Amino acid sequence: MSQALADRELAAVIGLEVHVQLETDTKIFCNCSTDAADDEEPNSRTCPVCLGLPGALPVLNEAAVESAVKIGKALDADIPEETTFHRKNYFYPDLPKGFQLTQYDAPICADGELEVRVEGERREIGVRRAHLEEDPGSIQHEGGNIDTADYTLVNYNRAGTPLMEIVTRPDFRSPAETRAFLAKLEEVLEYLGVFDATRDGSLRVDANISLVPADEVGDDGDISEDTLEDANRTEVKNISSHKGAEQALAYEVTRQKNAVKRGREVEQETRHWDESRGVTVSMRSKEAEKDYRYFREADLPPLQVSDWKERIPIPELPDDRRERFRAEYGLSEEAASKLTSRKSVADLYEQLAAEFEPDLAATWVADNLLGELNYRDMVVADITDRLDEIEYVIRLVAEDELTAKNAEEVVLRRMLDEGESPEAIIEEEDLGKASGGEVEQAVAEAIEENPDAVADYESGDDGALNFLVGQVMGKTGGSADPGQVNQLLREELA
Amino acid sequence: MAELNAYITEERIDGADDGPLAGKTVAVKDNISTEGVATTCGSKMLEGYVPPYDATVVERLKDAGATINGKANMDEFGMGTTTETSHFGATLNPVDTDRVPGGSSGGSAAAVAAGEADLALGSDTGGSVRAPAAFCGVVGIKPTYGLVSRYGLVAYANSLEQIGPIAPTVEAAAGLLDVIAGSDPRDATTVDEGDDSNYAAAADGDVDGMTIGVPVELVEGADEGVVETFWDAIDELEDQGAEYVEVSMPSVEKAVAAYYVIAMSEASSNLARFDGTRYGLNAVEAGDYDDLSEAGNWNEAFATAREEGFGPEVKRRILLGTFALSAGYHDRYYGKAQDARAWIKQDFDESLDEADVLASPTMPVPPFELGEGLEDPRTMYLADANTVPVNLADLPAISVPAGEADGLPVGLQFIGPKYGEETIVRAASALE
Numbered sequence: 001m002s003q004a005l006a007d008r009e010l011a012a013v014i015g016l017e018v019h020v021q022l023e024t025d026t027k028i029f030c031n032c033s034t035d036a037a038d039d040e041e042p043n044s045r046t047c048p049v050c051l052g053l054p055g056a057l058p059v060l061n062e063a064a065v066e067s068a069v070k071i072g073k074a075l076d077a078d079i080p081e082e083t084t085f086h087r088k089n090y091f092y093p094d095l096p097k098g099f100q101l102t103q104y105d106a107p108i109c110a111d112g113e114l115e116v117r118v119e120g121e122r123r124e125i126g127v128r129r130a131h132l133e134e135d136p137g138s139i140q141h142e143g144g145n146i147d148t149a150d151y152t153l154v155n156y157n158r159a160g161t162p163l164m165e166i167v168t169r170p171d172f173r174s175p176a177e178t179r180a181f182l183a184k185l186e187e188v189l190e191y192l193g194v195f196d197a198t199r200d201g202s203l204r205v206d207a208n209i210s211l212v213p214a215d216e217v218g219d220d221g222d223i224s225e226d227t228l229e230d231a232n233r234t235e236v237k238n239i240s241s242h243k244g245a246e247q248a249l250a251y252e253v254t255r256q257k258n259a260v261k262r263g264r265e266v267e268q269e270t271r272h273w274d275e276s277r278g279v280t281v282s283m284r285s286k287e288a289e290k291d292y293r294y295f296r297e298a299d300l301p302p303l304q305v306s307d308w309k310e311r312i313p314i315p316e317l318p319d320d321r322r323e324r325f326r327a328e329y330g331l332s333e334e335a336a337s338k339l340t341s342r343k344s345v346a347d348l349y350e351q352l353a354a355e356f357e358p359d360l361a362a363t364w365v366a367d368n369l370l371g372e373l374n375y376r377d378m379v380v381a382d383i384t385d386r387l388d389e390i391e392y393v394i395r396l397v398a399e400d401e402l403t404a405k406n407a408e409e410v411v412l413r414r415m416l417d418e419g420e421s422p423e424a425i426i427e428e429e430d431l432g433k434a435s436g437g438e439v440e441q442a443v444a445e446a447i448e449e450n451p452d453a454v455a456d457y458e459s460g461d462d463g464a465l466n467f468l469v470g471q472v473m474g475k476t477g478g479s480a481d482p483g484q485v486n487q488l489l490r491e492e493l494a
Numbered sequence: 495m496a497e498l499n500a501y502i503t504e505e506r507i508d509g510a511d512d513g514p515l516a517g518k519t520v521a522v523k524d525n526i527s528t529e530g531v532a533t534t535c536g537s538k539m540l541e542g543y544v545p546p547y548d549a550t551v552v553e554r555l556k557d558a559g560a561t562i563n564g565k566a567n568m569d570e571f572g573m574g575t576t577t578e579t580s581h582f583g584a585t586l587n588p589v590d591t592d593r594v595p596g597g598s599s600g601g602s603a604a605a606v607a608a609g610e611a612d613l614a615l616g617s618d619t620g621g622s623v624r625a626p627a628a629f630c631g632v633v634g635i636k637p638t639y640g641l642v643s644r645y646g647l648v649a650y651a652n653s654l655e656q657i658g659p660i661a662p663t664v665e666a667a668a669g670l671l672d673v674i675a676g677s678d679p680r681d682a683t684t685v686d687e688g689d690d691s692n693y694a695a696a697a698d699g700d701v702d703g704m705t706i707g708v709p710v711e712l713v714e715g716a717d718e719g720v721v722e723t724f725w726d727a728i729d730e731l732e733d734q735g736a737e738y739v740e741v742s743m744p745s746v747e748k749a750v751a752a753y754y755v756i757a758m759s760e761a762s763s764n765l766a767r768f769d770g771t772r773y774g775l776n777a778v779e780a781g782d783y784d785d786l787s788e789a790g791n792w793n794e795a796f797a798t799a800r801e802e803g804f805g806p807e808v809k810r811r812i813l814l815g816t817f818a819l820s821a822g823y824h825d826r827y828y829g830k831a832q833d834a835r836a837w838i839k840q841d842f843d844e845s846l847d848e849a850d851v852l853a854s855p856t857m858p859v860p861p862f863e864l865g866e867g868l869e870d871p872r873t874m875y876l877a878d879a880n881t882v883p884v885n886l887a888d889l890p891a892i893s894v895p896a897g898e899a900d901g902l903p904v905g906l907q908f909i910g911p912k913y914g915e916e917t918i919v920r921a922a923s924a925l926e
Binding site: 056 | 525526527533535540543545546547549644645646647648649652653679680681682683759760762763765766767768769771772773786787792793796816819820821824828
């Protein structure tokens with residue numbers, strides 16, 4: 001390098017390999033269910049095929065390919081004429097056949113992209129390729145870690161779950177961008193209905209990171225091939241969340257910058273992200289460059305997919321939906337973003353916006369419902385069967401029968417906490433908005449019982465009116481409308 | 495007669511009460527999975543392995559009313575031409591018990607030739623049905639790739655192999671093929687051409703007007719006695735109205751090399767699953783340990799199981815195949831072999847434009863004496879020169895007895911176009 005790196009400002013260059021489990025009913029090469037819960041009896045969801053028994057043959061689950069094509073469309077990627085599978089050969093106990101079926105030179109998706117927003121800036125992240133493969137089984141070390149365990153148990157329930165490996169270009173310039181990308185990717189996958197984020201291990205990320213001289217990064221983030229080749233690359237494995245990606249890479253940026261500052265070379269190596277300690281650790285065993293001896297799997301004939309892109313529809317994606325929400329419902333960008341980031345939320349909003357004023361529906365979904373659900377670690381799916389009740393509550397508010405405050409803080413909260421019906425809660429708490437007569441009665445009483453306050457008001461002390469409003473509200477159990485009370489008092493005392 | 499050692503496991507599996515094979519006994523090669531009955535592939539690695547499922551062909555045999563009377567001996571994982579690499583000892587040739595029955599489906603052919611079974615199933619990766627059929631004086635068919643389901647066939651080289659019938663007569667072999675052929679949703683490479691087949695009906699001996707092409711390259715190198723018997727058979731076919739033409743297939747010179755590179759490469763991967771973790775010989779048994787903790791880490795445990803479980807020919811092929819697929823050598827070996835395969839296919843296409851079927855000696859030599867070939871694997875590999883091109887081209891072929899040379903059986907091989915099973919059955923039946 002022409003100039004000592006230690007003296008130059010450095011910039012991070014990051015690429016990701018994201019493994020996502022596809023949400024199909026059955027495994028990618030057999031008929032076993034993918035629906036293996038964590039407490040499932042080990043090795044109960046297996047068959048000769050996913051156990052790799054002698055003589056068993058893989059048959060491609062076309063539903064997995066359809067999911068992959070949907071992802072390809074969402075990433076604006078090229079779908080090839082035909083797609084094939086290769087064997088990736090290596091020995092590992094979780095790999096029942098001694099090879100993994102994956103895609104090599106004909107991935108189902110190539111040359112895509114995904115736009116993300118980071119701190120108000122739009123960034124286009126290139127996706128080099130995305131391919132299908134089978135998940136291995138899972139391993140459990142008993143009595144220690146991989147080096148010290150007494151023995152290791154293998155569970156093949158997961159073996160054969162369809163995976164999509166999405167490989168980005170080295171387009172990320174900061175750890176925060178990777179987090180935004182992963183969040184956006186999950187949004188899109190969820191919209192496509194091909195991914196379940198709540199499933200354990202459904203998202204796994206490896207990251208490649210290099211530091212390059214900052215002045216060699218163009219304004220648009222472009223970096224020359226030469227610069228990239230000069231930089232030593234570190235691979236970080238074992239990342240399992242958006243936050244983990246940002247943290248692991250932030251740790252790496254600091255670690256590598258410190259190394260360079262002290263005049264040390266950053267080693268080209270693989271490191272393991274230890275989430276509990278918040279550090280990356282060098283994988284001690286320096287494995288030689290692995291040779292996977294890829295070759296084509298003859299048991300799976302090439303699959304013609306040239307017309308699948310046209311044939312398989314995908315739903316409206318979050319960006320399009322956000323723009324439509326702004327145009328159709330007149331929402332602010334912030335509200336539209338909040339309402340479209342999850343499909344379930346956006347669907348709920350549209351259901352309510354069909355019944356009520358768009359702004360009222362937006363407040364209810366974005367503020368009240370999401371706020372109360374988040375607070376309780378609940379999701380929209382937990383309340384979809386109570387939509388009628390929620391509409392009932394909103395209708396009371398819209399028709400001025402219930403105050404917005406009581407609707408959220410009393411009715412909604414008790415509905416979520418206790419599962420009671422809104423009618424019962426309103427009845428029990430006596431929240432039905434006070435009728436005109438009751439309010440007038442309370443106003444008259446307040447005036448009669450508080451001659452001093454009346455006198456103060458009449459002598460020009462506006463604060464005294466607030467006191468009287470409070471009295472009226474007290475008498476009506478909070479069910480009167482404060483504005484209306486204020487109005488009535490002024491009329492009475494005029 | 496001496497004990498032939500045709501079976502590894504002699505156990506009866508009864509089929510349906512009636513069907514086209516009712517009353518028939520069938521020996522099934524021991525690399526075809528049978529639910530509840532050991533399936534060893536002739537290997538110590540799978541000694542005592544009992545599959546929990548039936549191969550598709552086994553289901554079809556049972557449905558057709560057949561009685562499976564045992565699991566036939568074979569070269570370990572199909573790797574051999576003599577049935578001598580079996581962990582369970584060699585099978586003797588019933589025609590001459592000092593000689594090998596051919597392989598790798600030697601137990602299947604010997605059982606049929608000796609009358610120990612009415613019919614048999616073998617598998618043919620590079621000639622493993624046809625070679626033993628020729629050496630034992632019976633009929634064997636290697637179907638078009640994809641005609642018969644491989645589900646349950648323990649893979650040796652999965653892009654090359656097919657399960658095929660062995661029988662005393664062409665008609666019986668074709669009838670057994672009718673039972674096992676046809677598409678199977680569990681094998682994605684199967685086709686529906688065999689779904690409603692009646693190959694047995696094609697065994698009518700009517701070769702009048704049929705053009706028989708003889709690729710000169712497949713006759714030239716054969717033993718004198720074999721060549722003589724072959725031409726006598728061709729003369730006989732001409733007498734029955736067939737027309738004979740010479741064709742040239744320069745590509746077959748590369749076939750043995752290409753075949754072994756491809757077969758060994760695929761084998762190195764197909765046999766990776768035998769690591770002692772899930773089934774078969776495990777590290778504790780292999781290393782004679784008290785428990786797993788003595789077996790070292792898992793890589794060491796895998797190595798112990800594989801070291802002890804595989805015989806020398808299997809290890810040789812796994813090592814060579816691993817090498818052929820390795821970075822830096824992949825293009826030079828595996829890549830080139832694929833090019834040769836494409837060239838061979840093209841040569842066959844052109845030759846089969848000129849002729850209805852092609853004919854050659856099945857084996858260029860008479861049956862080896864026991865122990866003769868084990869010393870020099872290359873001599874053995876070259877004995878496959880006439881059979882492997884057919885597997886590389888995915889084509890159907892049949893070996894039918896053509897007479898004797900020095901008192902030993904000589905087989906004649908007919909090769910047909912893709913899905914041309916009826917044509918090769920018809921041609922072969924004319925020699926009976």
